[in-house]
Amino acid sequence: MTLVNSYATERLAPELTQQQQLVSKSISAETLYAVNHSTLNEDGHWQRVSYYSIRINDLAAARDYGRIVIPFNHYYSEMQLDFANSYSAQGKLNALADDALQRRITGGGQDFYSDSSELVFSLPEVNPGTIIEFQFTQISKKLAFPKLYTERSTPYWFQGKVAQDSWRADYVHNYEFQFTYPQSQQIYTRYFNQHPKAEVIASLNGWNTKRWQMKDVPEMVIERRMPSGHEVRPQMMLSTLKDWSAVDAWTWAKVVDKLQPSTALQLAIASLGLNEFATDEEKVRAVYRYLQTKIRYVFAHLGRGGYDPHKPEKVIEAGYGDCKDQTVLAVAMLRALGIEAYPALVETPRNGNSDTQVVRLIFDHMVVYIPATSERSEIWLDTTGDRGLYPGMSNYMVGQNALIVDGEGGQLIDIAEESFATNKAQLNIHYYQDESGASKANLSIELSGMFEQHIRSWWKHSSEQAVALQQFVKGLYSQGLDFSVDAQVHNSESLDTPVSITADYHFSESPDNNELVRAASVMQVLGLFADFSNLPMPAERVHRYVEKYPYHLSMRVKVEDGKQTIASLIQNAQAVDATHFNLQQSAKRLEDGVLLSIDFTHPELDLTLEEYQEYHNHISKLAKQEVWLVSLRVDPEKDKIAELSKVAAEQGKNSLQAYLLTARQLIEKGEFSAAIEPARKAIELDNNSGEAWYLLATAQGFATQVEASLKSFAKAEELGYQP
Incomplete structure (x- = not known):
């Protein structure tokens, strides 16, 4: 039985004239109604109808809500804007103009697993006092994983700010999520931050309908370096699976037949130039170098959707591939070289850091996982970067969710910090x-x-x-x-x-x-x-x-x-x-x-x-x-050295002044015994030099020649020398 197969036309919220009567709760903007109705068919296909109305209360909000963007995956689903209107404070209803709606493809090589599109539109006369509303319907077209259906629902509509530096999640007056599904289908749910539990509103002819409602949900401030979204906002997640081994089996089935040896693979391995005594480290580095220099990373889904990799020989022949293609080729090469290696699905920070108590396709990247041995630690190998430092895995992946795919149930882990170079x-x-x-x-x-x-x-x-x-x-x-x-x-x-x-x-x-x-x-x-x-x-x-x-x-x-x-x-x-x-x-x-x-x-x-x-x-x-x-x-000492050099140059190194300065230098350095000789030579040149006798006395005294020192001091005093 198929319950839905066409776009909805019925509006999910009261008319704007009625919504206008709601008492304002925010000075900037407020969501009056956030309503989502989803239906899951017995064959795994689904339909989702979403309605939002937002009252604009100041100029900042008017600027931020000047353009609405609704993303979706155009390979797996279709989307239609059912209607969009603005309603002025004076009661004027303005419908969206036909030429104000765009459908555009996004991604640009950054969305590893999605063929993404956006519905983009701007409503007329968005000013303080205006209410805007829009309703859209999304219908599944292809099923990536027929056994898995997931929903993630929160009261908020997340609107990008016009400066593109943050998001807004405004106060919500009325929130409702409704879900209809076959009674034969097991549903698992997770709740966060006071999101209410479900009430069953219908159970008839093999179908259940549940509803979740909230009122007066405060604005959520979006800040830098804040906790993950599910930790701070009311949120509900539902899924038809809670065992990640199903995702392992599903992914492994797409990979395992592509890991077999082939002529193209053997030729690629031969080109690495490894000798028979190469270590594991040398082998892994050689495979990384091959992928970095021979296989260019591209966004290469080629209309197929985002989950099926090409065979290694096709990637080698083309000379390019996406993250799945590169991972499968690297794993095949490593295994042929005798190194245990597996594909690993990972959730990048760009995609979040999700709760994993129920199954959801949270992963947006694939890399290579090489388990530890007695000789080395584990290695996470990411070949998709542009000549990144080996092993290519971003340090920002620390703590992120990863599913190591092995066909035996897989291993869901948080990526450990110990696998990465210190920051x-x-x-x-x-x-x-x-x-x-x-x-x-x-x-x-x-x-x-x-x-x-x-x-x-x-x-x-x-x-x-x-x-x-x-x-x-x-x-x-x-x-x-x-x-x-x-x-x-x-x-x-x-x-x-x-x-x-x-x-x-x-x-x-x-x-x-x-x-x-x-x-x-x-x-x-x-x-x-x-x-x-x-x-x-x-x-x-x-x-x-x-x-x-x-x-x-x-x-x-x-x-x-x-x-x-x-x-x-x-x-x-x-x-x-x-x-x-x-x-x-x-x-x-x-x-x-x-x-x-x-x-x-x-x-x-x-x-x-x-x-x-x-x-x-x-x-x-x-x-x-x-x-x-x-x-x-x-430096006084260096100054004397300079003076000594000058005197020596002018009068000669055996002059009276040269000997006097040498004696002073040695005394200041604490070399008292050595200072005695230049002091005596100065006296030999001029027996009437009081300075020479004084320096000799000083050197002798510190050299513990006390009697000789006293006689020399007496001679300096006799000659009238005053230090």
Whole structure:
């Protein structure tokens, strides 16, 4: 029996004249009715009718609701806009104009599993006081997985803001979700955040109809770094399955026949150039390199829908494939090389981080999973990137849902952090003065994890690379500092070596400035890689603050002594052991300069509003903290060395003045016994030099030649020498 097979025409909500009587509950916008009626047929096909009406109360809402976008998958379903109207505060009804509705295909290679389209339209006269309404019907066309039907329902209509920087989910007066399905079909449900349970409103002739209703649902604020949607909004999920082994069997059936050896596969393996003693690591790297260099990633569903991969020989012949095609080819190659490997369905952060208590096709990507052995840890291999660093898996996938597909029930897991490189960025800065006394610095930036992946992608996709790089490395210093810089990005195309950055700075201070000051601050590295400048204000925060990805930032700053100067600390910066991050800072003297060390460690966070207030306070204080100051001051000892060189050049190294300066230098360095000889030679040249006798007395005294020292001091005094 088929219950529905055509588009609906009956409206699901009262007329707008009646809706207009609802008392306003929001100063910006409010959803008056959010109504969804879904029907599941016995053959697995379905129909969904949705109605929304929104009252616009201010100009901001009028701008945001100026265009309505309704997405759908055009390969698996059809969609029709039943009607759309605006109703002015003066009671004028305006229907949607025929030419104001567009149907457009989206994706552009980003939607790995969907052939997506959108209905896009703009209603006339959307002003404060206007009510807009629209109703649309979606009907299944093909069934990707006939055993599985799912729904996810929430009271809110999510409307993108005109600035495209966030979403709005406005106050809801009336919400209803109604579901009709065969009594023979088992239905599993999950409820979140006070979403009500169902009431059965009909059970007749083999069909059940259930209804869920809510009234006066508060606005939900959308914030950066907030918890997953199902954790904070009223939501209901229903599914015809709760056992993920069915998804494993369904996916494995599409893959298993494509993993068999073939001539094309053997030729591809032969081209890897591996010897018979190659290790597992060498084999996996070789397969990754082959996919990166021989098989281009494309959005290649070719009208077939998004779940069936091509055979490896077809992918090899074409030289391109989507994520499923590349995964199946890689798994087939690895297995032929004797390495256990499986396809893995993953849910990317772009798609969310869903609850998995009931089954829903949450996955939007496929990668390769290679289990751990006694010799190595597990490997997640993603070959779809544009020459990404091996093994290509984004660090943002940590904690995401994954289903390892093996045909034996599969394994549903959260992707573990231990499988990925640590998120680290280290800045190494070396300040020095060249032969002319000009002040310069060398910078090197070493990266791993998400920082390496971000810089690699940023560099590849920068439209003006040189300008973008200049702006980036100049961000290390304030705009008021005058300098020139030459920078380079290294290894951006390497599959095995992380991207790094180097830069040479030439500062414009005058060489005559004898007290050049160098500063180092944790804000330099935070500004490049963390940027807390847009941290949300605690007073405005509504949800818990979530930071999923731990990271470590560090700086090593060396200030080198100059020819005539010595690097001296004149201001210290303090360590900070805050509850939710740690900052360690230290300095030490090297033989040729000063080394500053700054280490900022930021863990994964999930903070209550009170904890976030504390966190925000501590982060804000970082910008006000003392910075490291190192002065390049004239070194008296080096000044004497320079004077000695000058005297030696003018009068000769065996002159009286040369011997006197040598004796002084050795005394100041604590080499008292050695200072006795040049002092005696000075006396031999001029027995009446009170300074020579004084230096000899000093050296003798510190060398514990007490009696001789007393006699020498007496002679210096006799000659009238006053130190």
